[in-house]
Structures are given as C-alpha cells and as structure tokens.
Amino acid sequence: MTTSRRILGALAAAGATALVLSGCVAKADVAAGASFDVSSTDSACSVSGATAKSGTLVFDVANESSQTSEFYLLAEDGLRIVGEVENIAPSASRTLTVVAQPGTYYTLCKPGMVGDGVGKAEFTVTGDRVEVTGEDAEQKQQAVDLYAAFVKDQVGQLVPAVDTFVAAYESGDDDAARAQFPQVRAYYERIEPVAEALGDLDPRIDFREVDAVADGLDWTGFHRIEKDLWVPAQDALNADGETPAWQDWAPSTPEERAGYGDQLIADAQELYDYVHSDDFTTALEDQGIGGISNGAIALLDEVATGKISGEEDWWSGTDLYDFAANVEGSKMAFSLVQDFAASQGSEGKTLVSEIEDGYAALESALAKHGSLTDGFVAYSDLTEDDKREFTDLINALAEPLSQLTGTVLD
Numbered sequence: 578m579t580t581s582r583r584i585l586g587a588l589a590a591a592g593a594t595a596l597v598l599s600g601c602v603a604k605a606d607v608a609a610g611a612s613f614d615v616s617s618t619d620s621a622c623s624v625s626g627a628t629a630k631s632g633t634l635v636f637d638v639a640n641e642s643s644q645t646s647e648f649y650l651l652a653e654d655g656l657r658i659v660g661e662v663e664n665i666a667p668s669a670s671r672t673l674t675v676v677a678q679p680g681t682y683y684t685l686c687k688p689g690m691v692g693d694g695v696g697k698a699e700f701t702v703t704g705d706r707v708e709v710t711g712e713d714a715e716q717k718q719q720a721v722d723l724y725a726a727f728v729k730d731q732v733g734q735l736v737p738a739v740d741t742f743v744a745a746y747e748s749g750d751d752d753a754a755r756a757q758f759p760q761v762r763a764y765y766e767r768i769e770p771v772a773e774a775l776g777d778l779d780p781r782i783d784f785r786e787v788d789a790v791a792d793g794l795d796w797t798g799f800h801r802i803e804k805d806l807w808v809p810a811q812d813a814l815n816a817d818g819e820t821p822a823w824q825d826w827a828p829s830t831p832e833e834r835a836g837y838g839d840q841l842i843a844d845a846q847e848l849y850d851y852v853h854s855d856d857f858t859t860a861l862e863d864q865g866i867g868g869i870s871n872g873a874i875a876l877l878d879e880v881a882t883g884k885i886s887g888e889e890d891w892w893s894g895t896d897l898y899d900f901a902a903n904v905e906g907s908k909m910a911f912s913l914v915q916d917f918a919a920s921q922g923s924e925g926k927t928l929v930s931e932i933e934d935g936y937a938a939l940e941s942a943l944a945k946h947g948s949l950t951d952g953f954v955a956y957s958d959l960t961e962d963d964k965r966e967f968t969d970l971i972n973a974l975a976e977p978l979s980q981l982t983g984t985v986l987d
Contacts, residue, residue: 611629611630611632611633611634611635612634612635612637613625613626613629613634613635613636613637614637614639615636615637615638615639615648615684615686616639616641617638617639617640617641617642617646617648617665617686617688617696618641618642618686618688618695619642619643619644619688619695620695620696621686621695621696622648622684622685622686622694622695622696622697622698623696624636624684624698624700627698627699627700627701628700628701628702628703629677629700629701629702629703630702630703630704631677631678631679631702631703631704631705631706631707632676632677632704632707633674633675633676633867633986634650634674634675634676634677634702635672635673635674635983636648636650636662636672636673636674636675636684637670637672638662638665638670638671638672638673638686639670640665640666640667640668640669640670640671640688641667641668642667642686642688643667643688644667644688644689644690645664645665645666645667645688645689645690646665646667646686646687646688646689646690647661647662647663647664647665647686647687647690647694648661648662648665648671648673648684648685648686648687649661649683649684649685649686649687649694650673650675650677650682650683650684650700651682651683651684651685651697652680652682652683653680653681653682653683654776655683655697658770658773658774659675659677659682659774659864660673660674660675660864660867660871661673661871661875662874662878663690663875663878663881663882664690664878664881664882671979672979672983673871674867674871674982674983674986675864675867675868675871675982676707676863676864676865676866676867676868676986677702678702678706678707678863679702679703679704679705679706680701680702681699681700681701681702682699682700682701682702683697683698683699683700684696684697684698684700685697685698690882692791692792693792707865716917717865717866720866720869720913720914721861721862723913724861724869724910724913725852725857725858725861727768727909728768728771728852728857729852729853731764731765731767731768731906732764732768732771732845732848732849732852733849734764735761735764735765735845735848735849736845736846736849738757738760738761738764739761739841739842739845740842741757741761742754742757742758742761743838743839743841743842744838745757746802746805746806746834746837746838747831747834747835747838749831749834751805751806754802754806755806755807755893758799758802758803758806758893758895759890759893759895759898759899759953760898760949761799762799762895762898762899762902763898763899763901763902763949764902765782765783765799765902766876766879766898766899766902766903766906767876767902767903767905767906767909768906769783769875769876769879769903769906770871770872770875770876771848771851771852771857771872772848773875774860775847775848775851777794778844778847778848780792780794780798781797781798781840781844782797782798782799782841782844782845782848783798783799783800784796784797784798784800785800785883785888785889785891786800786801786804786891787888797837797840797841797844798837798840798841798844799841800890800891800892801837802834802837802838802841803890803891803892803893804826804892805828805829805834805837806892806893807892807893807894808828809826809892866914866917866985866986867982867985867986869910869913869914870910870911870914870981870982870985871982872906872907872910873907873908873910873911873914873978873981874907874975874978874979874981874982876903876904876906876907876910877903877904877907877971877974877975877978878975879899879903880900880903880904880971881971881972881975883896883899884896884897884899884900884903885900885964885967885968885971887956887957887959887964890956894955894956894957895953895955895956896956897943897946897947897953897954897956898949898953900943900967901943901948901949901953902949904936904939904940904943905949907936907978908936911932911936911978911981914981914985915929915932915933917985918981918984918985921984921985921987924984925984925987928977928980928981928984931977932974932977932978932981935970935973935974935977935978936974938970938973938974939967939970939971939974942966942967942970946958946959946963
C-alpha cells in the first residue's frame with residue numbers, strides 16, 4: 578500500500594470534513610486590484626504591475642514567445658519558488674493564483690524552460706499578513722498538518738532508500754542498484770515541488786544531463802548515477818537528440834562513484850532537514866491552501882514536461898514509475914482541498930467531479946502498463962498510440978486542475 582493511500586485512508590477514518598489551508602480570500606479582493614497580466618516573450622517578461630496588497634494574487638500569463646514558456650513568482654532570495662506555471666505553449670495562456678504575504682518577491686519568465694530566464698523584476702506585496710479566520714480555521718490547519726505529514730513521510734522513506742541505493746552503486750552491485758533506482762525515485766517524485774522551492778537542491782538531485790549543461794551546472798544526482806548504471810550504447814544519443822552519448826563520456830571510476838553517491842546522500846539529508854524545520858512549516862502556512870493546490874498542478878506539469886516524452890529517465894527507460902509517482906503526489910494534494918472546492922457551489926462540485934474523473938482515467942491508462950508495486954514496462958515498449966493516449970488524458974486533466982487554486986480561494 579502506498580503512503581498516499583495510507584494517508585487517504587486516515588482522512589476517511591477522520592470523517593468527511595472539508596480540509597483546506599489558510600489564505601481563503603474573497604473574490605472581491607481579487608477584483609480590487611490583485612489581478613495582473615503577464616506577457617512572456619523570447620526576451621522579456623512584462624507584468625502589468627509591480628505592487629499589490631497581501632492576499633490573493635492572480636497572474637494571467639500569455640506566452641507570446643516562440644517557445645514553450647514558464648512563469649515564476651520567486652521569494653526575496655530569488656531562488657525559492659513561491660508559485661509557478663509551466664508548460665505554456667506558444668500563443669497559449671495559463672493562470673497562476675497564489676496567496677502572497679507581505680514582502681519582496683520577483684517575477685520571472687523562462688522561454689524554452691531552461692537557463693536563467695528573462696525579465697526578472699522586483700514585485701512588492703504590502704499590507705498585513707493573511708491570517709486564518711472563521712469556522713474553517715481548524716479544518717484548514719488540519720490540512721496543513723496532513724500535507725506536512727505526507728511530505729515528511731515520503732522524505733523519511735527517501736533517506737534510507739537513498740542510503741541503500743548508493744551503497745549498491747558505490748560497491749559496484751549494479752544489478753541491485755538498477756532494481757532500486759525507480760522505486761527510490763518514487764518517494765522524491767511524489768513531493769518534488771517541495772525540493773524545487775529550495776534553489777539549487779532539485780537541480781543537484783534530479784537534473785538531466787541536458788538541463789545541467791544548459792544551465793552551466795555540475796551534473797550530479799539520480800540521473801548522473803543512472804547513466805553509469807545503464808551504460809549507453811555506442812550509437813546512442815543524449816536526451817537532446819543530437820549529442821552522441823559517448824562524446825566526452827567515460828563510466829565513473831570507483832572514486833567518482835563515491836563522490837556522486839555521497840553527494841546524493843547529503844542532498845537527501847538536506848531535504849529531510851528542511852521538511853522537519855520551522856521554515857517548512859512557515860512556508861506551508863504562508864502559501865496557504867493555494868500552495869497545496871498549486872502543488873497538485875505542478876506535479877501534473879512534471880509529467881507533461883518530461884515523463885510523457887520519455888526524456889526524464891533517458892538511460893533506464895523507467896519514466897512510467899516517475900509518471901505514476903507524480904500522479905499519486907498530485908492526487909494526494911488534490912484530496913486535501915477537493916471538499917473545500919466542492920463547497921463553492923455547483924461550479925465547484927462540477928470542477929471536482931471533472932478532476933476526479935481525470936485522475937481515474939489517467940490511473941486506468943497507467944494500470945495497463947504495470948504498477949509501482951509490480952513494476953512498469955520500459956518506456957520504449959509504449960506504442961505511439963499509448964503515448965498519444967497519455968498526452969490526451971494529461972491535457973484533459975490539466976484544464977480543470979488549472980482552475981483548482983482559483984476555486985478554493987474564492
């Protein structure tokens with residue numbers, strides 16, 4: 578039984594109460610001037626304003642660039658991600674809805690979804706902190722506690738699993754390491770947006786080679802180890818589809834394996850320390866209910882931007898494991914806010930029903946190819962029809978899911 582199912586079972590046993598987070602702000606507050614238009618081009622990120630009062634902020638992002646783009650609201654250090662929308666196709670639009678506390682932030686667009694991005698600009702939020710008030714306060718805090726417990730549980734399982742995985746890798750027991758690789762990653766993939774909010778931690782743990790090269794970073798983490806475990810064939814290409822896999826490449830020496838393995842252990846421990854810190858608790862409370870619903874959206878975006886194309890686990894072909902774990906984490910986050918969304922009248926109930934149907938259809942399609950418990954087929958075994966089915970189902974779920982944050986914040 579997966580951790581997400583265990584926690585969902587606990588929710589059911591606790592009773593059918595509406596579970597939401599802090600930061601519920603009336604729609605009238607949005608209409609009062611907290612809505613911004615964003616234009617993402619190849620060279621600029623133009624936001625229609627640079628200041629707002631604390632509370633619900635809505636950024637309507639239009640991608641006017643020639644590339645798929647992303648939009649970020651960053652914390653004052655310019656590294657931590659407060660909110661994001663990914664995978665915005667050219668000529669398409671997406672909406673980011675967040676609850677922002679007073680402070681200094683930065684807006685940024687990333688055409689092509691790699692590199693440092695363009696148009697980074699300061700964004701100031703004034704006013705008072707948004708506090709939890711009213712009869713829903715207890716349920717909101719319960720949702721915060723449940724989501725924090727889920728994240729801590731996943732990271733708590735990740736750390737020892739990484740230790741065991743690295744021990745096999747460093748000792749040269751590649752068969753054992755290959756068997757463990759997709760299972761270890763599942764713990765991380767369910768809660769990946771938490772690590773993404775910590776600056777360069779996610780790049781150290783989970784960057785693909787092509788991403789590290791594009792950003793000028795040392796390539797470490799799961800995918801660096803993956804390439805050692807699944808040695809590329811002489812005629813193989815890297816994930817960019819152009820560079821020969823053996824160009825400037827040699828399998829790691831035992832000393833290099835020790836370095837990569839020890840770094841992954843240290844990075845997993847850093848993530849563990851963070852999710853058990855006051856900073857993590859404060860971040861959850863500051864982001865409020867929008868933080869959880871945006872996490873559900875971000876995890877589905879992870880599927881759309883890497884797993885569905887087979888580019889994530891380029892050497893091992895274990896993308897469906899990551900795919901399934903992302904979906905589990907996304908559904909878990911959704912489960913904590915769905916009752917509150919459904920309480921927003923008939924439109925909310927319809928939205929929740931559409932999202933539930935979307936998850937069910939996606940899970941059914943995944944089940945045709947295996948499971949996290951029993952294993953999935955290699956990504957190369959999927960037909961073009963299989964990939965097209967997944968793409969259609971992800972797009973069908975992404976549309977109503979993108980409305981979730983705005984609905985629960987009404």
